[in-house]
Amino acid sequence: DWSLRESMSTSRVSTASCVLDGKLFVIGGTDFLIPGVWDDGEYYDTKKDRWTPIAPMKKEREGCAAIALNGMIYVVGGFEITRIPQFAMHFFADVERYDPSTDSWTTLSSMNIGRANCSLTISCGKLVV
Numbered sequence: 001d002w003s004l005r006e007s008m009s010t011s012r013v014s015t016a017s018c019v020l021d022g023k024l025f026v027i028g029g030t031d032f033l034i035p036g037v038w039d040d041g042e043y044y045d046t047k048k049d050r051w052t053p054i055a056p057m058k059k060e061r062e063g064c065a066a067i068a069l070n071g072m073i074y075v076v077g078g079f080e081i082t083r084i085p086q087f088a089m090h091f092f093a094d095v096e097r098y099d100p101s102t103d104s105w106t107t108l109s110s111m112n113i114g115r116a117n118c119s120l121t122i123s124c125g126k127l128v129v
Helices: none
Strands: 014-018 023-027 033-036 042-047 051-055 065-069 074-077 077-083 086-091 097-101 104-108 122-125 127-128
Touching: 014 074, 023 065, 023 074, 065 122
Parallel strands: 014 065
Antiparallel strands: 014 023, 023 042, 042 051, 065 074, 074 097, 077 086, 097 104, 122 127
């Protein structure tokens, strides 16, 4: 059966999400009603029915992908839209790693090319985009 639970503190679309240690992490994204892209995130604890904010990433991004591996969360790619001086989409190649034990992000080696709205998986212990 479906039932309503606690709402996120920030309305978001075009996010990255993954599960780590039984908690649902929702990261980045945007809200089409409010201009801007988010660099922050939050996690949902199903046992406590509560959302808790996490530290912001190094970069604001939407359309990124996330996955949990070895107790860390990896976020790759994403994009931003600029409207000045003209409309343009900028795709990100960078990778960030979140350490929940310190509530901090580290920038890792970038991908060869920027990607957005992609999938992220693990094969032989390595991230595959």
